[in-house]
Amino acid sequence: DAKTTQPPSMDCAEGRAANLPCNHSTISGNEYVYWYRQIHSQGPQYIIHGLKNNETNEMASLIITEDRKSSTLILPHATLRDTAVYYCIVRVAFNSGGYQKVTFGTGTKLQVIP
């Protein structure tokens, strides 16, 4: 599995855009970047994923650099309810003869400030 590196914590003012970076310099060509978030004492929630192109959904936008070695999750208008730990993970591509597994790092703790 490719490893990811995220800052341990970030603050963001309410109503502002939150930009959460992730480095995945060893990512392989057919591996996807996924983002999840975990609100305190709950199960992680899927946010968005992408391969090469930028992606947007109702929750967030995902910007992946051209070399795919890093990405940024953007919450366009952060609210207090967005306070959570955000995980960037890379999904291992299919590998014949072996199973893939989803592994998580320590994530970024985002604190949205009123």
Next chain:
Amino acid sequence: DGGITQSPKYLFRKEGQNVTLSCEQNLNHDAMYWYRQDPGQGLRLIYYSQIVNDFQKGDIAEGYSVSREKKESFPLTVTSAQKNPTAFYLCASSISLQTVNTEAFFGQGTRLTVV
């Protein structure tokens, strides 16, 4: 409603006792996972399963056991051999381990406290 159900939400056990955590999904997913989370840390993979009657050790399988007798169920037993069992346990499922472009769905977790 489709989803993953973990029970109970809170569980207390005496040291030296085995305890089984329940995980049920009605999403018709093939793959299921168990993770452990300690305060201030990320999720660590305990066991995962691709299909019924098949499962693989994750990164921290020692002191744990699982079974997959039914597609929808993946119970985790925390045995007395687990040195530090107090933690937050999360169960997840996804369509298939062999399909990359899919997401994993998580239960709400079970907080186990061993006294």
